[in-house]
Amino acid sequence: MTSGGTAPVYAQIAESLRPRLAGWAESGWPTVRVVANEFKVSVVTASRALQALKDHAREPEGEAEPGGGGADPQRWAVCLHVSPGPYQHAAYQVTAAGFRDLAHKSGCGIDLDTVRLGDEPDAPTIRGRVRAARDAGAGGLFLLPSRVSDAAAGRDEELLAAAAAEGLPVVLVERNLRGATRPLTHDLVCFHDFGGGAALARHLIDLGRKRIAFVAASDTCSHVERLGGYLAAVVGTGLPPLVVHQPEGATPRQAYTAVADQLVAAGADAAICYHDHAAVGVVMELLRRGVPVPTGVAVAGFYNMPIGESFSIGLTTYAFPAATVAERAVDLMRLRLANPAAPPVKLVVPGALVVRDSTDPAALA
The missing domain is CATH 1.10.10 (Arc Repressor Mutant, subunit A)
Incomplete structure (x- = not known):
């Protein structure tokens, strides 16, 4: 009242x-x-x-659901603005699988197709897609922002403006809009990037590694927080921090070559990569140069992508809890619908350390 x-x-x-x-x-x-x-x-x-x-x-x-009131009556639109490249489809599927699992368990509707940014649409097209999702019954929009460039981030901003104009609330998933110190203007559900960076670093420290590098790539909060967790663990133990930068805009081969050059020059005996795909690329480049993995350089990543178990050397990683992230994102969306004027909320979901033989040969046993 x-x-x-x-x-x-x-x-x-x-x-x-x-x-x-x-x-x-x-x-x-x-x-x-x-x-x-x-x-x-x-x-x-x-x-x-x-x-x-x-x-x-x-x-x-x-539509009346058989069995009555156990089903979720809502429909949601999802836009996953993943980075282009050879692993785009695999990266997309990790987050999409969480929302599909949610739809299967709860009976809610998930629209992954209507609101798209990968084809670089202009502002009127973006507005039309948001309106179409709204007219199809979507009660809110979940956006995974791009990390790859300022131009892609501009389209994310156009999408947010279109959603606001259409009255469609937005919850961000996995990361904030591009920018290391970007203020949070929308609700965000992410996994524990800081905790993941710290967990991987502590794992390598426990294995006796002394020159542990962190491979950074994009100007996003998720990468900055992973770096922060790494620094907290490494510096807190008295080890020297080694930060390696993957060049933006490079092809995968160029990027992994540049990263391996920096690792070898720094005398690194371990590397934590911002993503599993980057970690696998670095492993391949090190092996091509005759550097043994993990005895010469131990390598780890983030997300627990299928590619991490696709080769003879399994990849140690910090696993992304996609299903839990999707569930908590819907929880936040419902809170936003009930309290549209409340300040934005950031909700952090813990991941899990998965140890394989890219860091620990004993993991094979």
């Missing part, structure tokens, strides 16, 4: 629409935009009204 004793506008609309529920069971639920136009309210208010009705009816997207 409001301070004057009157029900909120969205609740009044929901009450007005309640007699139509039986008809919608056969004809389908109206879109948010239809309700907004009928009652002359914003799409946010219309969305809250429909959500209130769905919570009451326990029906996902206007």
Whole structure:
């Protein structure tokens, strides 16, 4: 109730629409935009009204679910703006699998196709895709921002502007918008980047490594926090920090060659790479040069990608909990829908250290 004793506008609309529920069971639920136009309210208010009705009816997207009220009645749009390159599809699938698993378990709708940025659309196209997702019933948008360039980050910003114009709340997944010190303006669910960097460093320290390098790449909060965890563990133990930078814009072969050059020049006996794909590339380049892995240089990565178990040397990594990240992202989205004016929240999900023989030969046993 409001301070004057009157029900909120969205609740009044929901009450007005309640007699139509039986008809919608056969004809389908109206879109948010239809309700907004009928009652002359914003799409946010219309969305809250429909959500209130769905919570009451326990029906996902206007279709009665067998067995009654155990299903999630919401539909969400997901935009995964992953970096282009030979591993783009594999990287996309790691996060997408978490949302697909959520859809399978909860019965909610997940739209991974409508809102896309990989084809470098212009602002009107982005706005049209966001509107299409909203008209298809999406109650919110989950965005994995690009880390690769300022131009790609600009399209992320255009997407956020379009979502705001269409009244579609956004929750970021995995990282904030590009920029190491970028202020957080939207809710974010990520995995424990700092904890992962620290866990991998402590693992290598426990193995007796003395010159542990960190391979950094992009100007993003996730990479900065991984570096921070590494520095906290290494410097806290009294070891010298060694930070190696992968050149931006380089091809994979150029990048891994440049990283290996720096590792050899620094006399590194271990390397923590920002991503499993980079770690595997570094392993291959070191082996090509005759540097044994792990006895010469131990190498580890992040995410626990399938590629880490695709070669004779298994890759030590800090595993990304994709399913849990998706679940917590939906939790945050519901909080945002219920409290649209609340300040942004960052929720951190712990990962797990996975030890293989790229760092520890005993892991084979």
